[in-house]
Amino acid sequence: MQLPATNDVAEEVASSEVSSSRAASESTTDSEVEGHTPAHRRIKDTPDSAVKYHSASTLRRCATKLPALLITLFLELIPALVYSNGYALLEPYIGEDKSNLFIALNSLVAAVAGNFALQNSSNMSRAISIGIITKDRWMGHAFKEFLLGCVLSVELGVLFFVITGFVISPILFHGEVDATLGGVLALVFIVSTTIGSFSGLITPPVLYFFLRLDPSACAGPGETCFQDVVGSVVMVYMAQGVFALGRG
Template identity: 25%
Template sequence: SRAFPERFITLIVTLIIEIPVLLMISGGSDRLCKEVGRTKYQLLMAFLPLSSAISGNVGLQCNALTIRAISHIHVTTENYFVWLRTELGSSFMLGLSMGSVLGIVAYHASGNDIIFAFTIFVAQFVSILTAGLTGTFAPLIITFLFHRDSGKWCGPLETAIQDIVGSFSMMILSYRLLILLGPFEIDPKDTCG
């Protein structure tokens, strides 16, 4: 009961912040499906939880390392920028490597469609880079600016922001890239609607 009120509040904040994800996935899906066809649309939706899990893991790694570094006084208000830059560099490399891996999987899953693979690569890269930024930056802000327990607030905050950015990358950014790099010939049996 001692931790219930504050932890409950963080979950409510997470729920409120996650509403745009609900709207993104439920709102513009028909148009995307019509543009790329049912098969690629289903593949795109299948990559959403993969991308979210991978980038979420990066965010949690950055978050845990930063919270520990703050608690052991390895990161202070005087040197936080060096830590942030180092973690962003690691996230950049993780984004390139995991984006490439997911892009290769997407290439094979889509029947060797290089445009689809590139789209998944970009979405994963953006998602991981953002996860690294939010996972590292959230404990710094919560600890040094708001003087709150980053262990309680960072997880839900980072998760919510990452879900929004990851869903945006996979749904909106992918949609725009597919339209920009398309058009696609869609088999009449593969049309939506």
């Protein structure tokens, strides 16, 4: 009569041992996985820029960020000079009022293009920090993001064309719809945001993998300044060329 009870106890002991063994196995597996992630290997093998930065003093952090800020300060003088002359270049083709509008919309185009750069730079920096991309396999990830940036640039460019040519122009210019102005602005918008997307993608891996610099501290000149400098030239001189072709 006691055999069933004995069997029950034996089964409970065996079940407990199996559960303990399974828990230990899962714990070991989790530990092994955590200890062999690419991020852990990178921190172990080479000093991680984020770890070094957060353990640095205030003066050391200033020294890390100051060079990029100085480079940005001086390089941003280039688009300022380009835009200061932009009105004179465009006025013979589209008139005084539309030239003023064109230059004024620069801040909008630069802001959106800068957002493209910032989103992609943050995405690439995150992928680097958690080990999703490495020095040998980052270009595929960047290419996918670049294609996404191109699609978004075209979509927003079409919207910008409608807003500037069919909404803003009639409001400011006595009901006149100007598809040419909207089209040139849309073209400039697409090119500028595509440049911003590219610069944001390329800057973090180049800084981290090839120059051994911290992307979070040094990405400014690459992702925003480069985009602003090239974007300003595109916006003014490419627009001038398109308007000149239209007149000819």
